[in-house]
Amino acid sequence: MPALVPTSRSGTESPREAVASARLAFAEILLFSEDPVECARAAVDWLAERGGARKAICALIDAQSGTVQHVSASGVADGQIETLQLALEDPQHPLVFALAGREPVTLAKNGRRNGHSVDPWRGDFLAIPLPLSEKREARQGLLLVSPSRCEPEAKWAAELLGQKIARLRATAAVVEGEHRLQRERELLLNIINASPDPILLTDPEGRMIISNARADALFSTKEGESEGRHRAVTLNNMLFSAALSQQAIDESGAARRELLLVSPSEGSDLLFELLSSVVQHPREGTCVVSILRNVTDLRAATEQIEENYRRLKVAEADVRAERDRLDLIIDSVADPILVTDPSGKILLMNSPAERLFTAPESDETKEAERAVRSNDAHFSSFVSNLFLTGSGLRWRGEISLFDPATLQPLPVEAVAGKVLSEHGEVTAVVTILHDRTEAIEKARLYEQLKAASEQLEEKVREATAELVRRNELLQRQHLELEQASQLKSQFLANMSHEFRTPLNAILGYTSMLLQGVSGEMSGPQKNKMLRVDSNARHLLSIINDILDISRIEAGKMPLHLEEFEMPALISELLAEVEPLTQKSRLQTVTEVHLPVSAVYSDRQKVKQIVLNLLTNAIKFTPQGQVKVTVGADEERRELRISVQDTGIGIAPHDYEKVFEDFRQADNSVTREYGGAGLGLAICRRLAKMLEGRIELQSQVGAGSTFTLVIPRRGKRR
């Protein structure tokens, strides 16, 4: 214990000075002591040593609990101190009474106080409450001294001790309060630090008063941290301030908004939801508490969810469109389609199926309904069969249904397919029904057709056989005809020979007679003989014509192609017919227009044809002229030899006739003009041999023009 004042002095001091000195010593102790217990000890010790007390006890009472907190004693037995503890529990106890009062209470020797025995406190005890400075209620303790004659010193000491204890206790209370406050503050800070969200308290100017660790990470830096972090923190502070100042904190004092900050540690964007509320600070005034909630992940998650939702919508729309399309397709199929679940319940069917499996509304006779029920039963049986026997994915069968509309039997072919889930379970069965009526009808028709075809085939076979037979017949006939033709030609050749032999004799003898081999004849005899000769020659020419035709037809007319001069041939012809023209007094004209006079053909046959045309012209022209014109069609490389007369002419309907064998335009002509009518027929055949033709233009009474047209250069065949 520090002692600023000496506790003892020299014995020269007076009694009054001695009392003052003793009191000063106690006061000094109390002044420097900070412990109530120490003070209580000091008080007891001081009373025993300097106050003249034989016994002294100081009990300090805890103000709040009302129990004895500390007991210091001098000259008292321990058992007596323990009774003090018990005594305080009794409100009627003299000590308790004393404690409640302001004045010292004397505890008489074996005295009683209100009937209570204070037995342990035998002797002359004085109980002095330790006063409080102001309040009476809370007693801080009790000072017990004996004997009671030392009351003045004890009262003084009690007064001083009471004040000291009160002061110490008050100080202790303040310290305790501060400690509690500090603990609470730490707790609060721990709480806000424990929050995963940054929390800040800012003053009206936006300065941060309180911030938790999370907030510090965003808004404050320490020395030695990276430049990037500094910049991020600066930026974050600006953004936060801006957010707070822009923020329209409404009257309710709270607002929410989003705030984009930068992570100082990673540099990535962080999105916060800013929750601000206004609080009134006793010193700072209107402050703002801000709680930032990191919604970066939340936002990403939200966006993800929104994206998923959007995709879901699109997928749903796709599915719906797909479904609509599927419905359209299914409905557009003419065959009934049914989708059933594994139990056979119909999930879906298209319109053709509906016609079979739903009864029409206007069903008065209930027959349609019966048909539908029958259809249902048959179909269900088919589907259950599929599960019983069909191990494969597909099943094909035939069902006999009825058309509810017509009540006619409707045989259908059913093709069912199982729809499997990912796990291989059957989720549905799709069945397509195909009307077999047509197929059956087709099969029937096919059979008919086949039968008809077979019949036809048989007929064709017969017809073919007949045809073959006829063909053989025809071939035989053709052969026979050819043989007949051959025979005819042979016959004609023979006939010609047979005719010539006697004619040879007639002509020979006539010639001899006319030559006078058997003597000169008279004039009339000679005339008649000339007629025999003429007729014999005519007969010969007919025979020659017939021979020519038969030679041409038998293909035995040889062709001698050679190059010859056309003008020379014409002159030769005119010379040959000159006796005739002179006789009939006809004028003959020739016109030759040829760029090249040489011709390559059969000279003898060209001559024979033109000679025939000329003699005909002369024969059928009573008067006038016969004109021979030779020209060329350069383009067609043809030679045209025309014989034009001013004779009797030929009617158009006779144009063809004149070229036929043994024909003249009119039978009377034969009688009048003679000739066998074979000339033009031969001419036409010869022209054909020369790859040419004979053209005819004529007008009855005005004359005719026959034109031989042949190629300028014939081809050897």
Place this chain on the structure above:
Amino acid sequence: MTMYSETTRKAVVLVVDDFADNREMYSEYLAFSGYDVIEATNGKEAIDAAQERLPDIIIMDLSLPVMDGWEATRRLKADERTRRIPVVALTGHALAGHSKGAREAGCDSFLAKPCLPDQLVAEIRRMLEGGKANITKTKGAR
């Protein structure tokens, strides 16, 4: 109308024809024209007569009984004694095959019937005077 003088030996003509009127008609006219004429009615007789008399020229009809003119000509032409005698074919068959066959058989000339007696004489005269054989001529009196 004798063409040869009395002292000149008459040329002998063998006329082969089965048709008597023609054969005699030609014989008469040939005799009238100054030739010695011998006659045969078929190919066999013609060969016999030709071998026996060795005529200056033979007028051969082709269609003959017993042996036809082609065969007879072939044999005459194959015989050393008669092969130099010119043979004039004379036939009523005017078809092309006949003159060809005649030439192949060895005929030196060809005449088609009807052939007037004076035409025949002209031909004989031409042949005997060493004229060119008229084998390509197919035309008779038309």
